[in-house]
Amino acid sequence: MTSPVPNASPTTADRRTAQELLTRRHLIIGWWSLAVFSILGIALEVLHGFKIDLYLNVTQETRRLMWTLAHAHGTLLSLVHIAFAVTLKSMDLPRGGWSKIVSTLLILGGILLPVGFLLGGWMTFHSDPGLGILLVPIGAICIVLAFTMTAVNVSRK
């Protein structure tokens, strides 16, 4: 009869399971949001193609900028989700709850940034974006924190 390895094996297994779940979550979010924001890109191209006034009129410059930023940030952050998943999968990162925190921050940032830009362009105050833009700095802080924490932990490894 062999005695089980006390404490270590279940914890590692649990951690690996949790990490796999996180990896899967970010792959799903990454690819789906990539699909969504690509569709947004096509929508913007349609607005260009048909010279739609509400997007291209010289008075709608703020809206055009906001929606372009929403598309760009949404698409890039989708790739970041995928990159994060690949990072989790490929590296045996140190222990700790940091990956859950980073995951939460990335998801929050990935929603708040593009949605903030989208809403900011939906209703504008002349040259200023609408109040939806207030979501953007919150999302930006989430993203900056997530990137920094990931960078630190990747470096520590």
Place this chain on the structure above:
Amino acid sequence: MWAECLLYGLAGLAGLLVLVVGPMSAGWISSRTALTLAISFFVVPGILTLSSMQAIDRAAHYATTTAADVPSQRTDQLFAGSNSCRSCHAAEYDSWHASFHRTMTQVATTESVVAPFDGRALTRHGQQATVERRGDEFWVDMVEPEFNLSYVRQGQIPPGDDVPRTQRRIVMTTGSHSFQAYWYVIDETRELWLFPWRYSIAENLWIHVDDVFVQPPTDRPALGHNVWNQTCIQCHSVGGQPGSNSLTHRFDNTHVAELGISCEACHGPAHKHIQQHQNPFRRYAQHLSETPDRTIFNPLLTDHATSSQACGICHSNFAYDEDHSQNKVRFEIGNEFRPGIEMTNRGRFMTVADETVYKEGNQEISVSRFWADGACRSGGREYNGLIESACFKKGEISCLSCHKLHGNDPDDQLGDGMRTNQACLQCHTDMQQDIPAHTHHDESSTGSQCMNCHMPHSSFALLRGIRSHRIDNPTVVPFGQNVRLNACNLCHLDKTQAWTSGFLAEWYGTQSPTLSPDDQSVAASVLWLLKGDGGQRSLSVWHFGWPEAQAVAGTSWMMPFLTAVMSDPYSSVRYNAWSAIRALNSISPADVEAVTKDLFDDLTGDRARISNTLLLDWTRHAIASGVVIPEPLLGNPNNLANGPFSEPRLRELLKQRDDRPMVIVE
């Protein structure tokens, strides 16, 4: 400044992150390195931010300076310049940029100069000038202007030949819509003087300044010393300061915030507005507030009287009171009025009581701004007319009721539908259902166009009729000095004032005045054309060429009158007579060129020769085709054996012409 602070804050946040997260991540960086990095994040951006703020401050005070000969353009603690408005108000900036307000005053460049400086010679009063281009510069060769000035000041006529000449570089332009005028520098005084010829853009024609206005004929050359620094600077630039040195009388320090009429001319100085709205919190507070922004003037968000004064600052005849004398304005302080500030604190708007007379040589010249009934005689002074209108006094009309300064056709800058009856019907809604009931004209007729009756072309400027902005009802007044041309007869050119008076009495119950035999028997337009003063004649003949009037009154009878006034002493009358003749007849290009050359200065006699030929051709054609001219148009309908037209009657009326010298001040 807020952008800099935001950057500084972000850099600080990054420093904080390094300081906190770095040491926590064991082995990554040491605490000391983290501290050094964090301090760097605070200090380096701080230094950069401070230095950039100083640079921005310097740039605000000395934004742009153009060629040394042109008044310097610089922004200050009041004026920020149109480029500062662009980043937030791009659409408004674009529509202003496309307007003729912007191009009212420009530095002379290959882009701004529209006239052909092609080496051609221009002649007037026996003196010649040539215009030429040297690379990207525009030059004129002309008689030394100070030489002419010395003669004219002594009441003498300068000789045409053997006079000192000078070559001057054109440094600045005025106008880009109807005419363009050109300015050069007098070195001794740093004044900008007007080159005596200006260019008619529509006609593609250089016209001497003596021929552009309604003014008596003169054999003296124009002085050409209209000084931009004193007069034009007040309305053709923003924040203009004449900056004359009271000891040397030199305009050493003439400067403007911006050449041309830009954002701050109508919205007031914007420096404070820009400074405050760089703060995003203030900006959003303003967006969410229902009270107007107090840091800038918006004519759309104020009462009709204050709103209209933003335009009236320049579009009016105004007399400063003694505390703010013309001299102080013209030499020192410039036009201090700002939109939103009550103008009558500094003077008063002129009225017909301000009409004056001045002496030149032995003749007295009437300086005319108003008709006897108080309406404006000249265009460009619409505010004086507007404030006398019932629509303004009893209603709430403002300039912006019809005009739209942003986003519409730059020509007249009228809002959508404002060339139609919609302009009036937006208030007079009760008339919408049955317009002919009020006008007694068919709905599609030009007589059913509100503006033709209530805003007739009874002002004159830029060699053409301009709509009166004193909105009133057509009235018949017996022909006389300074009497305004009534609206009805500006379309019904072939009818008498008695005919008009009868209809006004029948339709509207207007009291009929006692009219002279001429008013009862001769068409009003003919009386004004043959017996009127220079201004009445100019306006009447312009209507001979007005398509609406031609459609109503016909044109078959016009030629004897038009050829008769081709020898009128006033250039503005001859110019419009020739325009009407060209519109009526197909004239050979050679004849067009010959008459156009002689139109202002009869050098070869071609004008008289071709006019006589045109009259003979018309008479032959009229006899051959049995044209019957009615009596009010000096026809002989009952005695065709004497020809269709009574030439002696025309000569008799011409002898009664009001030759009182007069100037219409534009």
